[in-house]
Amino acid sequence: MMVETYSPEETFHLGEEMGKKAFPGMILCLSGDLGAGKTLFSQGFAKGLGIDEPVNSPTFTILQQYDEGRLPLYHFDVYRIGDVSEMDEIGYEDCFYGEGVCLIEWPQRIREILPEKITEVKIEKDLEKGTDYRRITVEAER
Ligand code: ADP
Ligand code: MG
Numbered sequence: 001m002m003v004e005t006y007s008p009e010e011t012f013h014l015g016e017e018m019g020k021k022a023f024p025g026m027i028l029c030l031s032g033d034l035g036a037g038k039t040l041f042s043q044g045f046a047k048g049l050g051i052d053e054p055v056n057s058p059t060f061t062i063l064q065q066y067d068e069g070r071l072p073l074y075h076f077d078v079y080r081i082g083d084v085s086e087m088d089e090i091g092y093e094d095c096f097y098g099e100g101v102c103l104i105e106w107p108q109r110i111r112e113i114l115p116e117k118i119t120e121v122k123i124e125k126d127l128e129k130g131t132d133y134r135r136i137t138v139e140a141e142r
Pocket of ligand 1: 005006007008009010011012032033034035036037038039040041057131132133134
C-alpha cells in the first residue's frame with residue numbers, strides 16, 4: 001500500500017487509522033530519515049489505540065511503554081543504541097513476542113533481532129513535491 005500525505009495532520013491520521021486496526025503481537029518498523037514523520041505517525045497510532053497521554057520519541061530510554069490503550073504499546077526508538085545487547089537489557093523479547101503492539105523507529109539498527117513477521121512503514125520526502133509531502137509505503141506482514 002502506498003499513501004501520499006501533504007500535511008503532518010494527514011500522516012497523523014494514517015497512523016491513527018492503523019492504530020485502530022492494530023492486533024496483538026503486531027510489530028511495525030518505521031523507517032525514514034530524521035524529520036520524516038516517524039514519531040508523528042506513532043502519535044497518531046497511539047491515539048488510534050486509545051492512548052491519550054502524549055507520545056514522544058523515547059530519547060534517553062530507547063523504550064517507552066503505554067498501558068492505557070486497547071492494547072499495550074511498546075514504542076522503541078533505537079537511534080542511539082550502541083549494541084543490540086542493550087535490547088536484551090531492556091527485555092525486548094517480552095515486547096516483541098507478547099500481546100501488545102511494537103512500534104520501532106530506526107529498525108535497521110537492530111536488524112539481527114527483528115522477527116520475520118513485521119509490518120514495514122517507510123516514510124520518504126520528495127522535496128520536488130513540497131516540504132510537507134511524504135510518500136508512505138506500508139508493507140504488511142506476509
Ligand atoms: P521523525 O520521528 O521521523 O524524526 P518527526 O515525526 O519527529 O520525525 O517529525 C516530522 C516533522 O515533519 C514534524 O515537524 C512535522 O510537522 C513535519 N511534517 C511536515 N509535513 C509532514 C507530513 N506530511 N507528514 C509528517 N510530518 C510532516
Ligand atoms: Mg522520531
